[in-house]
Each structure stands twice: as structure tokens, then as C-alpha cells.
Amino acid sequence: MTKSQENIRVRFAPSPTGEPHLGAMRTALFNWLFAKHHNGKFILRIEDTDQTRKQEGSLENIIKGLEWMGLDWDEGPKKGGEYGPYTQSERKHLYSNAAKTLLDNGHAYLCDRTPEELKLMRETQKREGKPPGYDGFSRNRKLEELEKSRKEGRPIVTRLKVPKNGNRKFTDSIRGEINFDLSTIDDFVILKADGMPTYHLANVVDDHLMQISHVLRGEEWISSTPKHILLYEFLGFTPPNYVHLSLLLGKDKTKLSKRHGATSILEYKNSGFLPEALNNYLTLLGWYPGENQEILSKNEIIKKFNLKGLNDSPAIFDQEKLTWMNGVYIRQSSTEFLTKIFHEELEKKLPNTVKRPVNKGILKKIVPLVKDRLKTTNDLIEYVDFFFLPPTQTDHTIIQKGVSKEETIKILEKTILMFNKQEIHQNFVTENIEKYLRNLIGTFELKTRQSLGTIRSAVTGKDVAPPLFDTLSILGLEECRKRIKNSLEVLNKQN
Structure with a gap:
């Protein structure tokens, strides 16, 4: 019997042991979507019981990742809630109480095997061709013996007493009914020697106390589910509905890396x-x-x-x-949304020599010209940096393929003369610029592409740039004249 479909409460429970990776964030996303679809609650819980693997800054990055993706949580760190605290290291007493309950009702026992003894046990099992797992050495030992071991300083853990016969089954919302033979499950640790719970105990206790209705997690946790089912059973709790999500693989069908x-x-x-x-x-x-x-x-x-x-x-x-x-x-x-995003990008990535703040008015004009060419916002800088930073020119960056140096100088000199005309001087806008430039290049014995490419390179320093006439209009007449004059100086200097 699992919990009802009403009052949907789901949780994302990462461990602060590394960066927020794609697989974990997909799990968070599916939990969030499920909660939102049902007007339920999405809880963020931090599972930090393994203090040895905890990494500095990991929790902060997990929270940054969730916030950036827009996966707002209803309860958890920074939000609080009636079922807190939401960090497992702050809930130690709850797990100790659960372990004591299991000891008192005969479903758990203390074990004093040292790491060295357990290693020797596994080596013997391997040598004898037996399946690995705890051999139950302390399962029926007297409490007095174990108390003596505790006084001698031996590590004492608490293990669940797993039935050696029968099976347990649960229904997965994706995969249907799944059965497990209990003889394949050893007496696993639920409380470590330092008093901290293992994942299994903490997970079950917290999901119960936080009234989690559905557990959406990766399919790698399927093998742990019978352990959780036993804990729910022995503690007298009702298990949640389980949903084990498919693996996330690379194109070569191997684990994502x-x-x-x-x-x-x-x-x-x-x-x-x-x-x-x-x-x-x-x-x-x-x-x-x-x-x-x-x-x-x-x-x-x-x-x-x-x-x-x-x-x-x-x-x-x-x-x-x-x-x-x-x-x-x-x-x-x-345009408004991208202007905001792109402004943040340029503030970070343009050289310090560029005046701050970056001109949003110019950027707003640029956005419609470049957005169709971009695959990521990082692509922006290579298309638009010249609007804010005059290019460093050489013969190589100015002269077009199939155009001689002399022809290049002629094109640029005539462009300067055209820009000096009163009628374009007074109305330096895209339509006017295009009309005059097209009339001008019609007088050259070159392809349109070569002539316009020469002007583009002189002004932008690039082979690929936003539409030329719009670019010239945004830069303004004086800046265009200055850049073309600079290109002419470069060409004439190297004659």
C-alpha cells in the first residue's frame, strides 16, 4: 500500500559532493514539473550525512543551478518550512530515534566488525566463490559482548536484520511491479559508528516525516528500493509512490561524461x-x-x-x-530580453578599455541584426565587439580576396568623399546609406560583394559581420569616417 495521489509532495535531495550535473538537474526538473502540474509542493533537501565526501562550495553551486534554471522550491534551505530542518546533518536525532526503534523491536542489531575484519571477510567470500555481503556474524550476539567491544574502542554500527527468506515487491509508475528476493540482500548498515545514518535510513525517515508522496529518482536506485521497503515496513510507515527515471547516456550509449x-x-x-x-x-x-x-x-x-x-x-x-x-x-x-542578457555578457567580456556601462541603446539596435546567427549568447562577442572597440587593422584584415591594394584604397577614398556629401551627412540612416553606397559601387569594376566587403572590413575588421548598412548607421557617420581613414593610413603606410 502506497500513499494516495492527493497532496502531491516531491523532493530533490542532492548531496553536496560535487557540481550540479545534468542527470541530477533533470531529476530536479521532473520533480518540479510533477509538483507544478498537480499544484503540489517541491521540496529541496540536502543529504549531507557523508561528511567525508562533502565539497566546499558544492551546496552553493547546487542552489545557483536550481535558481538559474528557475526551479523554485516551496520548502528547504533559504525558504524554511514546517518539516525542517532540511539539511540531514541537522536531523541526526531523528535517525538515532528510528535506529533505536528498530533495535527495540528486533529488526536491527549492533555490529562491532572492524574495517579490517570486513575486508578479510570479503576476500574470503571472493576466494570461495560466494556472493559478497555481510555474513551476519553479529546478528545473534549478546548485547553484553557488544557493549564490551564499545568500551574497548571498537567501532559499533547498527545493521538492519533482513529476513533471509521471502521477497518484497513494489510498483514503479514507469516499470510496473518489481520483485526482489530477500536472500540477495545482506544486513546493511543503517547507522554508522559516528552516529550518522546511512543514505537508506535517512532517506526513509525524511521522506516519511516530510510526507513525500512520490519519489522520482534515477533508475540506479532501483536496487536500493527493497531496502527502503523493508525500513518502511519495520518502522510502520507507508511507502511513497516510486518513479525511477531512465538513465541519461551520451550519443555513444555510454554513461554521460x-x-x-x-x-x-x-x-x-x-x-x-x-x-x-x-x-x-x-x-x-x-x-x-x-x-x-x-x-x-x-x-x-x-x-x-x-x-x-x-x-x-x-x-x-x-x-x-x-x-x-x-x-x-x-x-x-x-529584443528587450536579449538586450538584458547580452548586456551582462558584454559587461563581463569586453576589455576594460571599453567605457562602462556598455551602451544599452546601441545594443538594442544591434540585437535584431545578430540574433538569428547565434547558437549561444557566447557567440555574440565575435559579432559585435567592433561596435564598442575599433578594430586593429593590417593590410590582411582590410584587403578582400580578388581586390588589389590600389583598388581597396580607391574604394575607401571614394567612400569618404561620399560620406562628406551634405545630403547623406544630414540623414545618415540605413536606407540612405544603402542608396548612396550602391550608386557608388556601381562605378567600380568589381563585384558588389568585393566592394561592400572592402568597406565592411575597413569599418569592422571582420570577414563576417551584421548587415553592413545597418552597421554603418549604428556606428554613426563620424565613427565610420574615422575608421575608414584609419584603414587608409594603414594601407598607405605599408605602400
């Missing part, structure tokens, strides 16, 4: 990905919306999200597909 792309969510943030695109893409890894629609807003996903759409086949992470989707999101974003 650095070689498949970035693994930390914050790496994607720093690499110019939009959280909306990442949320959309991760949602489709293991969940089908019911139709062949790939681009879905967060609100659309919340409306459609249900457990029936989840499948048990491994989900394949494709960096190229994510990058494509990110480009779609950039193209669909408003």
Missing part, C-alpha cells in the same frame, strides 16, 4: 545557454509530450507533464541538438 559535453549546469550557464532552452531539452530526455512537438514553453510543459509520458529506455544526450535548440530560443526571444 565530460567527453559528451559539459556536465555541470553552471558550465552551460557560462557557455551561453539559456535556461529555458536547457529546461525544454532536458524535459524531452525520457518524457514524451504526446505529440511530435520539440519546442515547448515551461508553461506548456507544466500543463502536459504526467507520469504516463515517462519511459524506461535510456535517454540519449545530444550536445548538437541542445545547441540547435538554444539557437531557436535565442531567435524567438524578444
Whole structure:
């Protein structure tokens, strides 16, 4: 018997032992979507019982990752809630009480085997071809013996007394009924010698006390579920509904790692990905919306999200597909939104010689010209830096393929003369610039591409840049004249 479908409460329970990686964040996302779809609660709980693996800054990065992805939690660190504290190291007394209950009702026992003795036991089992696992040495020992061991300074742990016969089953919302033979499960540790609980005990106690209705977690936890079912049974608790999410693999069908792309969510943030695109893409890894629609807003996903759409086949992470989707999101974003995002990028990445703050008015004009070319916001700098920082020019950066140096100088000199005309001087806008420049280049014995390319290179220092006439208009007449004169000086100096 599991908990009812009413009052949906789910949790994301990371350990602060490293960076917030893609697999964990997909789990957080699915929990968040499930809670939002059912108007339930999404709880953030920090599972830090293994203090030896705790990494400085890990918790902060997990929180940064969740906040960046927009996965706001209803209860947990920084929010509080009636079922706190939400950090396991602050709940030690609750686990001790649960372990004592299990000892008192005969479902657990103390064990004084040292690490060296356990190592020797495993080596013997391996040598004799026996399955690995605790051999139950302390299972029926008298309490007096163990108290004596405690006084002698031997480490004392608490183990669950697992029945040696029978089985336990549970229903997974994706995979259906799953059975486990109890003879394959050893008497596992629930309370360590330092008084801290193992993952299994803390997980069960917290999910019960926090009234978690559904546990959505990775399929690697399936093998641990019978242990949890036993703990629920022996403690007299009702287990939650289990949903074990499919594995996340690289394109080569191996476990997702650095070689498949970035693994930390914050790496994607720093690499110019939009959280909306990442949320959309991760949602489709293991969940089908019911139709062949790939681009879905967060609100659309919340409306459609249900457990029936989840499948048990491994989900394949494709960096190229994510990058494509990110480009779609950039193209669909408003000028106002992108101006804000791009302004933050340029403030960080333009050289200190560029005046701060970066001119938002100019940037707002640039955004519509470049957004269709971008796959990430990091691509922006190579397209627009010249708007804020005059290029360093050489013959090589100015002269176009198939155009001589003499022809290049002629084009630029005539462009300067044209810019001095009163009619364009008074109305230096895109349409006017295009009309006069096209009339001018019609007088050259060169292809249009070569002539306009020469002007573009002289002004921007780039082979690829936003549309030329818009670019000249945004830079302004005086800046364009100054840059073309500078290019002429470079060319004439090297004659």
C-alpha cells in the first residue's frame, strides 16, 4: 500500500559532493514539473550525512543551478518550512530515534566488525566463490559482548536484520511491479559508528516525516528500493509512490561524461545557454509530450507533464541538438530580453578599455541584426565587439580576396568623399546609406560583394559581420569616417 495521489509532495535531495550535473538537474526538473502540474509542493533537501565526501562550495553551486534554471522550491534551505530542518546533518536525532526503534523491536542489531575484519571477510567470500555481503556474524550476539567491544574502542554500527527468506515487491509508475528476493540482500548498515545514518535510513525517515508522496529518482536506485521497503515496513510507515527515471547516456550509449559535453549546469550557464532552452531539452530526455512537438514553453510543459509520458529506455544526450535548440530560443526571444542578457555578457567580456556601462541603446539596435546567427549568447562577442572597440587593422584584415591594394584604397577614398556629401551627412540612416553606397559601387569594376566587403572590413575588421548598412548607421557617420581613414593610413603606410 502506497500513499494516495492527493497532496502531491516531491523532493530533490542532492548531496553536496560535487557540481550540479545534468542527470541530477533533470531529476530536479521532473520533480518540479510533477509538483507544478498537480499544484503540489517541491521540496529541496540536502543529504549531507557523508561528511567525508562533502565539497566546499558544492551546496552553493547546487542552489545557483536550481535558481538559474528557475526551479523554485516551496520548502528547504533559504525558504524554511514546517518539516525542517532540511539539511540531514541537522536531523541526526531523528535517525538515532528510528535506529533505536528498530533495535527495540528486533529488526536491527549492533555490529562491532572492524574495517579490517570486513575486508578479510570479503576476500574470503571472493576466494570461495560466494556472493559478497555481510555474513551476519553479529546478528545473534549478546548485547553484553557488544557493549564490551564499545568500551574497548571498537567501532559499533547498527545493521538492519533482513529476513533471509521471502521477497518484497513494489510498483514503479514507469516499470510496473518489481520483485526482489530477500536472500540477495545482506544486513546493511543503517547507522554508522559516528552516529550518522546511512543514505537508506535517512532517506526513509525524511521522506516519511516530510510526507513525500512520490519519489522520482534515477533508475540506479532501483536496487536500493527493497531496502527502503523493508525500513518502511519495520518502522510502520507507508511507502511513497516510486518513479525511477531512465538513465541519461551520451550519443555513444555510454554513461554521460565530460567527453559528451559539459556536465555541470553552471558550465552551460557560462557557455551561453539559456535556461529555458536547457529546461525544454532536458524535459524531452525520457518524457514524451504526446505529440511530435520539440519546442515547448515551461508553461506548456507544466500543463502536459504526467507520469504516463515517462519511459524506461535510456535517454540519449545530444550536445548538437541542445545547441540547435538554444539557437531557436535565442531567435524567438524578444529584443528587450536579449538586450538584458547580452548586456551582462558584454559587461563581463569586453576589455576594460571599453567605457562602462556598455551602451544599452546601441545594443538594442544591434540585437535584431545578430540574433538569428547565434547558437549561444557566447557567440555574440565575435559579432559585435567592433561596435564598442575599433578594430586593429593590417593590410590582411582590410584587403578582400580578388581586390588589389590600389583598388581597396580607391574604394575607401571614394567612400569618404561620399560620406562628406551634405545630403547623406544630414540623414545618415540605413536606407540612405544603402542608396548612396550602391550608386557608388556601381562605378567600380568589381563585384558588389568585393566592394561592400572592402568597406565592411575597413569599418569592422571582420570577414563576417551584421548587415553592413545597418552597421554603418549604428556606428554613426563620424565613427565610420574615422575608421575608414584609419584603414587608409594603414594601407598607405605599408605602400
